[in-house]
Amino acid sequence: xxxxxxxxxxxxxxxxxxxxxxxxxxxxxxxxxxxxxxxxxxxxxxxxxxxxxxxxxxxxxxxxxxxxxxxxxxxxxxxxxxxxxxxxxxxxxxxxxxxxxxxxxxxxxxxxxxxx
Amino acid sequence: xxxxxxxxxxxxxxxxxxxxxxxxxxxxxxxxxxxxxxxxxxxxxxxxxxxxxxxxxxxxxxxxxxxxxxxxxxxxxxxxxxxxxxxxxxxxxxxxxxxxxxxxxxxxxxxxxx
Numbered sequence: 001x002x003x004x005x006x007x008x009x010x011x012x013x014x015x016x017x018x019x020x021x022x023x024x025x026x027x028x029x030x031x032x033x034x035x036x037x038x039x040x041x042x043x044x045x046x047x048x049x050x051x052x053x054x055x056x057x058x059x060x061x062x063x064x065x066x067x068x069x070x071x072x073x074x075x076x077x078x079x080x081x082x083x084x085x086x087x088x089x090x091x092x093x094x095x096x097x098x099x100x101x102x103x104x105x106x107x108x109x110x111x112x113x114x115x116x
Numbered sequence: 117x118x119x120x121x122x123x124x125x126x127x128x129x130x131x132x133x134x135x136x137x138x139x140x141x142x143x144x145x146x147x148x149x150x151x152x153x154x155x156x157x158x159x160x161x162x163x164x165x166x167x168x169x170x171x172x173x174x175x176x177x178x179x180x181x182x183x184x185x186x187x188x189x190x191x192x193x194x195x196x197x198x199x200x201x202x203x204x205x206x207x208x209x210x211x212x213x214x215x216x217x218x219x220x221x222x223x224x225x226x227x228x229x230x
Binding site for chain 2 (some may be wrong): 021042043045047102103106
């Protein structure tokens with residue numbers, strides 16, 4: 001069974017600085033997707049970034065980028081120029097490619113606080 | 117505006133009183149799913165639906181029912197709620213089998229069962 005581990009329950013960063021959130025996963029599959037979701041205090045689940053496992057190039061979305069290390073089964077999220085609005089819970093998630101269930105497997109989350 | 121809506125957003129009820137949480141999407145998505153979120157556990161899938169009249173169990177289906185009579189709607193039914201179903205519930209949808217990797221979430225429903 002696939003598992004997703006986020007080893008940092010809480011983190012904090014000063015505004016305008018850079019922070020990296022860690023995520024590791026365990027799977028025997030070779031094709032899959034990885035995601036980072038953001039959950040602000042409003043509780044809405046917002047997709048931040050996604051990565052296809054077959055792509056070697058790391059995904060980027062504006063200030064958000066990932067470091068995808070397939071052999072190490074690592075998928076960290078880097079937030080550059082942190083803003084107060086980045087304060088939220090961040091969830092790493094895994095989905096098996098081609099699986100009929102379409103099930104996202106989530107980690108337990110990292111609570112990020114951006115301080116002014 | 118493309119969105120997934122859920123109602124109600126907050127609900128307090130008592131053990132055994134049947135309730136339904138509605139979910140609707142306006143994106144013509146084929147795939148829909150329900151998750152529950154509990155502290156320290158992340159989100160876990162309850163049920164999912166590949167298309168109209170096609171539903172199947174997720175990882176934690178006990179105590180829940182669903183139906184998919186229309187493409188846009190996917191209600192979650194608790195026939196006899198119990199306190200261990202107190203949780204935050206999310207509905208999600210995605211475009212289809214080829215694109216279900218990008219799931220869009222509703223705003224969440226906070227359910228308390230006393």
